[in-house]
Amino acid sequence: xxxxxxxxxxxxxxxxxxxxxxxxxxxxxxxxxxxxxxxxxxxxxxxxxxxxxxxxxxxxxxxxxxxxxxxxxxxxxxxxxxxxxxxxxxxxxxxxxxxxxxxxxxxxxxxxxxxxxxxxxxxxxxxxxxxxxxxxxxxxxxxxxxxxxxxxxxxxxxxxxxxxxxxxxxxxxxxxxxxxxxxxxxxxxxxxxxxxxxxxxxxxxxxxxxxxxxxxxxxxxxxxxxxxxxxxxxxxxxxxxxxxxxxxxxxxxxxxxxxxxxxxxxxxxxxxxxxxxxxxxxxxxxxxxxxxxxxxxxxxxxxxxxxxxxxxxxxxxxxxxxxxxxxxxxxxxxxxxxxxxxxxxxxxxxxxxxxxxxxxxxxxxxxxxxxxxxxxxxxxxxxxxxxxxxxxxxxxxxxxxxxxxxxxxxxxxxxxxxxxxxxxxxxxxxxxxxxxxxxxxxxxxxxxxxxxxxxxxxxxxxxxxxxxxxxxxxxxxxxxxxx
Amino acid sequence: xxxxxxxxxxxxxxxxxxxxxxxxxxxxxxxxxxxxxxxxxxxxxxxxxxxxxxxxxxxxxxxxxxxxxxxxxxxxxxxxxxxxxxxxxxxxxxxxxxxxxxxxxxxxxxxxxxxxxxxxxxxxxxxxxxxxxxxxxxxxxxxxxxxxxxxxxxxxxxxxxxxxxxxxxxxxxxxxxxxxxxxxxxxxxxxxxxxxxxxxxxxxxxxxxx
Numbered sequence: 001x002x003x004x005x006x007x008x009x010x011x012x013x014x015x016x017x018x019x020x021x022x023x024x025x026x027x028x029x030x031x032x033x034x035x036x037x038x039x040x041x042x043x044x045x046x047x048x049x050x051x052x053x054x055x056x057x058x059x060x061x062x063x064x065x066x067x068x069x070x071x072x073x074x075x076x077x078x079x080x081x082x083x084x085x086x087x088x089x090x091x092x093x094x095x096x097x098x099x100x101x102x103x104x105x106x107x108x109x110x111x112x113x114x115x116x117x118x119x120x121x122x123x124x125x126x127x128x129x130x131x132x133x134x135x136x137x138x139x140x141x142x143x144x145x146x147x148x149x150x151x152x153x154x155x156x157x158x159x160x161x162x163x164x165x166x167x168x169x170x171x172x173x174x175x176x177x178x179x180x181x182x183x184x185x186x187x188x189x190x191x192x193x194x195x196x197x198x199x200x201x202x203x204x205x206x207x208x209x210x211x212x213x214x215x216x217x218x219x220x221x222x223x224x225x226x227x228x229x230x231x232x233x234x235x236x237x238x239x240x241x242x243x244x245x246x247x248x249x250x251x252x253x254x255x256x257x258x259x260x261x262x263x264x265x266x267x268x269x270x271x272x273x274x275x276x277x278x279x280x281x282x283x284x285x286x287x288x289x290x291x292x293x294x295x296x297x298x299x300x301x302x303x304x305x306x307x308x309x310x311x312x313x314x315x316x317x318x319x320x321x322x323x324x325x326x327x328x329x330x331x332x333x334x335x336x337x338x339x340x341x342x343x344x345x346x347x348x349x350x351x352x353x354x355x356x357x358x359x360x361x362x363x364x365x366x367x368x369x370x371x372x373x374x375x376x377x378x379x380x381x382x383x384x385x386x387x388x389x390x391x392x393x394x395x396x397x398x399x400x401x402x403x404x405x406x407x408x409x410x411x412x413x414x415x416x417x418x419x420x421x422x423x424x425x426x427x428x429x430x431x432x433x434x435x436x437x438x439x440x441x442x443x444x445x446x447x448x449x450x451x452x453x454x455x456x457x458x459x460x461x462x463x464x465x466x467x468x469x470x471x472x473x474x475x476x477x478x479x480x481x482x483x
Numbered sequence: 484x485x486x487x488x489x490x491x492x493x494x495x496x497x498x499x500x501x502x503x504x505x506x507x508x509x510x511x512x513x514x515x516x517x518x519x520x521x522x523x524x525x526x527x528x529x530x531x532x533x534x535x536x537x538x539x540x541x542x543x544x545x546x547x548x549x550x551x552x553x554x555x556x557x558x559x560x561x562x563x564x565x566x567x568x569x570x571x572x573x574x575x576x577x578x579x580x581x582x583x584x585x586x587x588x589x590x591x592x593x594x595x596x597x598x599x600x601x602x603x604x605x606x607x608x609x610x611x612x613x614x615x616x617x618x619x620x621x622x623x624x625x626x627x628x629x630x631x632x633x634x635x636x637x638x639x640x641x642x643x644x645x646x647x648x649x650x651x652x653x654x655x656x657x658x659x660x661x662x663x664x665x666x667x668x669x670x671x672x673x674x675x676x677x678x679x680x681x682x683x684x685x686x687x688x689x690x691x692x693x
Contacts, residue, residue: 044641047633076664083661085650154673156660 028101030065037087038067044085055188071097080152080173091158092150094172098180105265111293113268115177117146117169119312127384135161143167145203147179168203192233197224200250207399208276209406210415215250217412223247241338248335258335266293270332272325273356275405278397279364280356282325288317298325348411355408355416362458363428364397366451370436373447379439389435392427400424429461512566519569523558533589536596537656544655553621560617560655561606596657596674597685600667603659607652615647622647 045053045068056062061071074081074090081088090097095115099106109115121142129138139148139161147167151159170179183199184190193199197212204211215221224231227246235243240258248256254270257263264270272282274295282298286309294312296302302322303309311317323331329349336345371393374380384390404420407413437444452458460466521527529538541547546555562572582589589595610618627638653659660666671685 044637047636047641050633079666079669081664083663088664152669154666154669154671155658156664156666157658 026101027103033067033070033101034065035067035069035073037073038069040085041068052187055186059188059190061187061189066101078174080150080156080158082156090173092163092172093181093186094174094176095178095180096172096174096176099176102180107291108265109178109180110176110291111287112266113271113295114168114182116312117167118143118149118171118177120169121146131383132385139165143170147171147177191236191238195231195233195238195249195251195256197221197249204250207395208402210403210419211250211406211410214407214410214412214415217414218410220248220411224249240335245339248339253332253335256335258338261331261334268295269323270328270335272329272332273353273405273409275356275409276398276402278368279360280405283328284325285323285328286319287321287323289320290317292317352408355421356405359401359404359421359424362455363424364401366455366458367393367396367428367432369451370432370447373451374436374439377440377443377447379443387439389432389439392431392435396424396427396432400427515566515570519558519562519566519573522573523556523562523569525556528557528561531583531590533583533595536592536599540656546655555621559621561609563613563616564620593674593678593680593685594688596677597671597689599657600659600665600670603652603656604662604665607648607662610648611646618647618651 042053056068061067069087069089071093072089072091074088076088078090080090080092082090095106095109113120125138125142129135129142143162143165145167147170148162148165149171150162150165150173152173153159166179166182168179168182169177170182171177172179182202183194185193197215201212203209205213216225224247230244230246231249232238232244237243238256240248240252240256242259252258254267255264269285273280274283283295284298284300284302286294286296286303288294288309288311292311294309302324303319305319305321307319308316309319333342333345333349336348340348371380371389374389375382380387380389385394400420400423404416404424407415407417407420433448436448440447452461525538528534541557546560548554558569562569587594587598589598624638624642628635629638652661671689672682674680675682675685
């Protein structure tokens, strides 16, 4: 890419996405940390909880003189404040607490798809937690990735149904959202650990987003495994193309600084597509004055600067900036360009887009349309998951459908095909359509032809006499041949 | 006083008075000892329905069910050792008795729970004032071993200037936050939820004259 194009892109992204070129340095006066009472904690905690104390002692925090009280101190009036050995502290160190020093990171993180991870699944919880399983799964399953709404009881204890929790979108007693320790394991807060793909695996695994597996099965993962020693993971500054060139990790593409592209703690910022949805759509990222964010489908015209728009919580906000899907894609592509040519990167993105569109057009939209029709004709009850086809539909988009799209996004052929689109096809033709026919009976043909009839991609179903050798060569009876 | 005048002093009435005095004094002391002993017992303390709530949490605590078979009774923690100090503590306890008769209806579990924090704060202040003397009447700092080696080290190295109660509160009875961080509103809400009462009931109950 020419220097001018790069300059243009950088001038567009820097003001929007960060205030600094690399990971933001803490710009707080060192005199503000080193709480006098914090020194006293260590002697006892060395004995009472030697592990966490040793982790802190190895941390950059300890070396800089940041002690227990600098992070855990609280005002008596705070909801979760409690007395401990004569001091007032809070167990939970929230992003707001970390933001006392790490201001830029906190601002970027607030409003990100990570910080909003609770809202993302809340409308699914009644079906999954109340009906399909039971409340115990919320604390141990859902909320451990998405985050809990931490409740402080009147006796000052943290409600055990909501704590311990380090879900990425945890709603903290102080109202802030997120848990920095979700990726930056306490109490060492190792840079290297957060840059490893392992930092993401606790949640980016499983049927809908096996992203660590996808990464490992890709050329990127192959390079990382082979050249891990050259990753410079402990380096204070970690700019792709400058401080390391061996391989990218999850953090490199989704958050990391690359060339002149600044790093960001808004992990979804560079994603043009919303992949984990029944039908994928590209999305605008809207930044409100004051820093709140929301996403809007590409089909909606982007709101103008200074216009009013509802935020995710329903309150009204004033639009500060909008990143269109193209600009988000450009940001991601800037990372690619540190190792790939522009043509290569654009072509890769186009292959990825085609797969998403294939899933959307051939399977996702018709399946969604068919389900809507079944509900409106009362062939299905409104309660989710009390009929087998509801599981089929859910898994079609949420499991194999998402897996295929993630596989294409991150270049794992196996996840795109065998773990993804192959299963989408087999489930769609082998389970979903037969279930529709069984449910709809005589109305089935009408429903199916309305959704599939126009699409040539399903025309093969109308040609039952075209053999391929894939299942072996079977002798076909002469009667089957045209007379 | 010379010998003869001393003899003159020991008249029959004096002798009788002395005998009565000594016997009466000894009797009183014996009475107080027995009285303090009886009024420190679990049976006496939990005789009031109001105290049954405190007894409930106590019965779940290790001070009631210790693996060694030693059981601390109410008075072992809440009444000072020594007949005069114990008598003094019991005399002071009369105010609780007056509150029981003329104050809020502590027999009501909701009223009891609503007033619990202030009772806890008072009890903690008392322990602090005594420098946790009643704890120390059983527990010897230098003999504390614990299940982990760290427990012994912490009690050896980290306890200077501290009294047992500074760390070991919320040990026996229902959890109450420290006074510094206590939030009446949140406590009321918790009790309302626990007893399925309409929001605001707690404040009304606390405001009512009894």
